[in-house]
Amino acid sequence: MSFLLDKKLEHEKQCEAAIRDSNTANAIFHAAKAAEFAYALAAQTAGHIATRYTEDAEGWLEIAEKLKRQPLKGGQGGTSGGKPGAEPADSPSSADADWLVTEIPSVTFDMIAGMTEAKKTIFEMVVYPLQNIEKAKKLGLKAGGGVLLYGPPGNGKTTLGKAIAHELQAPFYYASGAQIRSKWHGESEQRLRSLIQTAKSQPVAVLFLDDVDGLLPKRSGQSVVDNRIVVQFLSDVGGFEESQNVLLILGATNKPWDIDEAVFRTGRFDEKIFIGLPDEPARRGILQMHLKGLPLQEGFDTAAWVGKLNGYTGSDIVGVVNAAKRAALGRSIRDNADPLLTMGDLESAFRNIPSSCTDKLLQQYETFRQLRFG
Ligand SMILES: Nc1ncnc2c1ncn2[C@@H]1O[C@H](COP(=O)(O)OP(=O)(O)OP(=O)(O)O)[C@@H](O)[C@H]1O
Ligand SMILES: [Mg+2]
DSSP, X not given: OHHHHHHHHHHHHHHXXXXXXXXXXXXXXXXXXXXXXXXXXXXXXXXXXXHHHHHHHHHHXXXXXXXXXXXXXXXXXXXXXXXXXXXXXXXXXXXXGGSEEESSOOOOGXXXXXOHHHHHHHIIIIIHHHHTHHHHHHTTOOOSEEEEEEOSTTSSHHHHHHHHHHHTTOOEEEEEHHHHHHHTSTTHHHHHHHHHHHHHHXXXXXXXXXXXXXXXXXXXXXXXXXXXXXXXXXXXXXXXXXXXSEEEEXXXXXXXXXBOHHHHHTTOOOEEEEOOSOOHHHHXXXXXXXXXXXXXXXXXXXXXXXXXXXXXXXXXXXXXXXXXXXXXXXXXXXXXXXXXBOHHHHHHHHHXXXXXXXXXXXXXXXXXXXXXXX
């Protein structure tokens, strides 16, 4: 019994290693062996445990089948030729309940201040090919696929994702990495499949995978089985290349260096875009958006704050303004006077709220970019 279990675990580990090395043939071999030992364990056990082993065996066989249909990208030893993604279509209706699935978001690009470069890149990489699918095809450009947005927290990655979906007039499906991991257990596995099917059934859809690092963290303490499930998830979201429907997968992360190679290997994230701290026009825009229509002290110098808030993240800037507003409200209540936002309110808020992003962190992104993407 423990011999069978040991063998099963050994093949699971080897399968995972082969997947990491993009060695399709070895991955298929070890997945099939893991299934064989799982079946043997099912035969020696009874009841609930036997059922679990049988399910596990089926899971491994499914992986082997999938690897046959879709050999690992950039790898060796694949048995290509089959068409990917011949999944039975689940009923999409059960999917939505547990997931934050929205209609077309109302956020527009106008609501994102500055970031001219990032917006330009996004239009060229994502929006134009999807709005002009036929033209893009003639030029050999792929519409859809995966784009990874990475950068320090609070600088508009999620907001950008929503604006993209708005621009494309596409439904926006949201799931976080950790959420996917936990949802994959038991019945929820089916739900997640349904979510993917629902997204794929739309002519154009955006699937936003937040915290991709939580999906498959490097050297994770998670079990091999968990990792297999995540790799399987990533290959599930794939397989849309040959269909008429277009699915754009937008991944977002603050910790791209924590993402396991396996995520990149699935070929889901062909493009990577760094979303850094707001530049000068962005800081001005954010300030203007949040100060608009407020009772400002005479001579309130917004321009001075554009410079002073250099090094602050977008959400830090919003935080400073909100703290200043609260101080102004408190004063107006105490003095029984009309509220007035002063430079002093902003100054105290600014002194109390340091930037949440350090130079060291920014350097880490730069080092990652150089090492990973050259
Ligand atoms: N360029 C910007 N223009 C307007 N608002 C911005 C901008 N950048 C950030 N913000 C503000 O900061 C808030 C946080 O942005 P968002 O949630 O999109 O960041 P994020 O990069 O996804 O953060 P996290 O990595 O923590 O998920 C937004 O709600 C918005 O108010
Ligand atoms: Mg976000």
